[in-house]
Amino acid sequence: MRSQKFHGRYDSDGRECQHPTCREAGEFRAPGAQGNSFDGPGDWRWFCLDHVREFNAGYDWFDGMSADEIYAAQAPGSGWQTEIPAFRPTAGADGMPRWADFADPLDAIGARAGEVRRAAAGRKHERYSRFTPREREALSVMGLGPKADRKELRQRYSSLVRRYHPDRNGGDRSHEGRLQRVVEAYQLLRRAAAFG
Numbered sequence: 001m002r003s004q005k006f007h008g009r010y011d012s013d014g015r016e017c018q019h020p021t022c023r024e025a026g027e028f029r030a031p032g033a034q035g036n037s038f039d040g041p042g043d044w045r046w047f048c049l050d051h052v053r054e055f056n057a058g059y060d061w062f063d064g065m066s067a068d069e070i071y072a073a074q075a076p077g078s079g080w081q082t083e084i085p086a087f088r089p090t091a092g093a094d095g096m097p098r099w100a101d102f103a104d105p106l107d108a109i110g111a112r113a114g115e116v117r118r119a120a121a122g123r124k125h126e127r128y129s130r131f132t133p134r135e136r137e138a139l140s141v142m143g144l145g146p147k148a149d150r151k152e153l154r155q156r157y158s159s160l161v162r163r164y165h166p167d168r169n170g171g172d173r174s175h176e177g178r179l180q181r182v183v184e185a186y187q188l189l190r191r192a193a194a195f196g
Contacts, residue, residue, distance in 0.1 A: 008029075009027045009028060009049075010027055010029065011027070012025035012026055012027045012046075015027075015046050016046075017046065017047050017048040017051055018045050018046055018047060019047060019048070019051040019054075022047075022048055022050075022051055024048035024050075024051075025048060026047055026048065027046070027048065027049070028047050028048065028049060028052035029044040029045065029046055029052075030044065030046075030047060030052055030055045030056065030059070031044070031059070032044050032045050033045075130146070130194040131146070131192065131194050134188060135188060135189060135192050137185075138184075138185035138188045139185075139189065141181050141182060141184075141185040142156050142157065142160070142182065142185050142186065143156065143160075144156055149195065150190075150195045153186070153189055153195065157182065160179075160182045161179065161182065163175075164176075164178050164179035164182065165179060
């Protein structure tokens, strides 16, 4: 079953419209009597264009819901309480906050982001520890990570010189400052003990 882009039409594969008086091809789907549940996705009803429009005009998503259920479904934070793997206690990161610990979803997101930032900063310091602060800055200028080796350094330098050199840009000298920083970073890094 392949959808044709933008208008929701599907190849009918011989399927007929399910309207009782119609024999047109059933190329448009509409929610069936059984909705999504634990057992899997719900079923679909198949209609021709005219009858799917008629069905959609009278369809009520809130049918069978109480006023409280309708209000909860329409609330801006609806569904945020659902715990996802990143917020489970077994997420692989000790002490990370969980959705259930917060009344406001934005507080939960902020706390999670803070924990992730702190954990990443610790890992980043460990990975970059073989470089001096000036060498770390030079790596940043070159766009290289802490695992870069001498071969990657040369390749990146060559690539950046080709990109920023005026002879390669039709005489455009607007990138000369950037080129100078790249050359200085390369000169520092090629002599760095970390690349031994």
